[in-house]
Amino acid sequence: MRFASVTDRLAGLGSDKWAVHIRAREMKRAGHEIIELTIGEPDIPTPTDMIDVAERAMRSGRTGYSNGRGEPAVLAALSAKYTARTGRQIEADNIMCFPGTQTALSLVMLGLAEEGDEIITGDPLYATYDGVVRATGATRVSVPLRPEKGFRMQAADLEKVITPKAKVLLLNTPHNPTGAVLSEQEVAEIGEVCRKHNLWIVSDxxxxxxxxxxxxxxxxxxxxxxxxxxxxxxxxxxxxxxxxRSGWCVGPKEFTKRLLPLSESMLFGVQPFIADMTAYALGQPSAAAATMRKSYLRRAQLISERLDGIAGIISKVPQAGMFILADIRATGLSGDDFAMRLLEEEFVAVMPGESFGKNLSGYLRLSLSVADDKIDAACAGIVRLASRLQQRKSA
Incomplete structure (x- = not known):
């Protein structure tokens, strides 16, 4: 039987990049106690007041069909958020709602690029970006995000990779997996390059x-x-x-007008009761974000204190996000090999840097959404393995 070419373009992506995480889950099911620092899932529960809003909405009958753009209440909340942030009027026609950021990225890219185009990303990059790009038929082109620049994209590096085929820059700030945050000047300089070469900017x-x-x-x-x-x-x-799974995109009205039929052909709306919860959440400061910022920074500092400068490891506190990197190149192993050995020998699961691009080869990505005591134990396991490897290299 014959299949669409998109299935070939996406072969080897998706879950293949999460081999260590999948193996860790298998070991847990077999009875092993695994410290899991692989995925970025908040370790605090969804706030009860948000759940209460969703429950009341369901019980009041908000379980029917929606429309293709989004429920009026959440569109109004997003309009208020982005109008206040940008200082200019952002209207409902500038916004579309989707089941999470991943869906938003996928549909936005399908609306912008196709075979023969090039989509530019940083490298390192979030693990799903390859699939998002390849699904369109476009080719992904990498801008190296250099450690000496804090993994922040530089406008000069971007300009070097632009060709006449370039159509879109997929920008990510704050950045996953590095935690880098672009400054206003860096954003302005990158934006000027995009204006010069007539590129779209998709900002995650x-x-x-x-x-x-x-x-x-x-x-x-x-x-x-x-x-x-x-x-x-x-x-x-x-x-x-x-x-x-509640996300959105905000952009020019002409773009959302053109994207709407594509979105409707796939989704035709999100759940009204989730939209009501989202509208409520966006209408006030996020207490959950404040809690996570505090705990994630503390854990990043803890990991850096435990790892940086030990057995050749380099691990600096990031600027943002739910992850911290550890440079383990001094051990002589790739990130893939170190991560799998760490799991099998120390029962600690982390993501290899290679899952996030070739420029993160020899790195590990550690999640900060794990309790402090487990992070401490995980760091001890990393140090033990790195020390054993260092001793063998010396011998």
Missing amino acids: EVYELLIFDGKFASPLDRPELAERTIAVASISKSHAAPGF
């Missing part, structure tokens, strides 16, 4: 409220970039509600 801003050091800056907030920028985000991280 899901970690906007989880910044430890620095100020959030978005190309959407700059008037000169407004007509070429589409921002995507959700309540998954900011409000500790990943399972509710």
Whole structure:
């Protein structure tokens, strides 16, 4: 039988990048006690007041069909949020609602790029970006995010990779997996390159409220970039509600008008009771984000104290997000090999840097959404393995 070419383009992506995480879950089911630092899932429950709103909405009958753009209440809440943030009027026609940021990214990219186009991303990059790009038929082109620049994209590095085929820059700030936060000047300089070469900017801003050091800056907030920028985000991280799958995009009215039929052909709306909960959540400061910022920063500092400078490991506190990197290249192993040995020998599960691009080879990504005592124990396991490897290299 014959299959669509998209299935070939996406072969080897998706769950293949999460081999260590999947193996860790298998070991847990077999009875092993695994310290799991692989995925970025908030370790605090979804706030009860948000759940109460969703429950009341369901019981009041808000369980029917929605429309393709989004429920009026959540569109109004998003309009208020982005109008206040950008300083210009953002209307319902600028917004579309989706089941989470991943869906928003996928549909936005399908509306912008196709075979023959190039989509530019940073490298390192979030593990699903390869699939998002390949699904469109476009080719992904990498901009190296350099450690000496704090893994923040530099405009000069971006300009070097642009060709006549370039169509879209997929930007991510705050950045996963590195935790880097672009400054206002860096965003302005990147935006100027995009204006010069007539590129769209898709800005993944899901970690906007989880910044430890620095100020959030978005190309959407700059008037000169407004007509070429589409921002995507959700309540998954900011409000500790990943399972509710509530996200959105904000961009030019002409873009959302063109994207609407594509979205409707796939989704035709999100759940009204979740939209009501989202509207409520967006109408006030996120207590969940404040709690997570405090605990994630403390844990990042703990990991850095336990690992940085030990057995050749380098691990610096990130600017934002739910993860911290550990450079284990001094051990002589790849991130893939170190992570799998760490799991099998120390029962600690982390993500290898190779899952996030070739420029993170020899790194590990550790989740901060795990209790302090488990993080401490995980660090001890990492040090033990790194020390054994260092001893063998010396011998």
